[in-house]
Amino acid sequence: MTRDLVVSVLMTAAGAVQLLPLVGVAGPGALDRLYGVRVTDTSAALLLRHRAVLLALVAAVLLTGAWWPPAQALAVGVGLVSKLSYLALWKLTVAPTRQVTRVARADVGSAALLVVAALLRAAPL
Numbered sequence: 001m002t003r004d005l006v007v008s009v010l011m012t013a014a015g016a017v018q019l020l021p022l023v024g025v026a027g028p029g030a031l032d033r034l035y036g037v038r039v040t041d042t043s044a045a046l047l048l049r050h051r052a053v054l055l056a057l058v059a060a061v062l063l064t065g066a067w068w069p070p071a072q073a074l075a076v077g078v079g080l081v082s083k084l085s086y087l088a089l090w091k092l093t094v095a096p097t098r099q100v101t102r103v104a105r106a107d108v109g110s111a112a113l114l115v116v117a118a119l120l121r122a123a124p125l
Helices: 003-026 028-035 042-067 069-091 098-122
Strands: none
Touching: 003 028, 003 042, 003 069, 003 098, 028 042, 028 098, 042 069, 069 098
């Protein structure tokens, strides 16, 4: 497998993880299953559903960058900012739920995929 293909596969995997929260658009029940948080306030539900859409946009950037090399550096940067900002906020949270901690673990794994992709991309031939 060529280095370029490995980078593409790693970025595709990270993009797929980023798409998982999109099911939250379905509403409060889906959000409860995703995050272990009962959302009864309509404004909070709206904000979380909008978050799902924004995360899908990050996934679209990652998936585009995975297969279009001119966008790879930007895509890795956007993906890492998304994942690392969540991890920083999670770390500062007192007693996060089991589901929210699961999200953090997924972000650690997918951030690692992006770091490896970036290192491979930057390594001399």
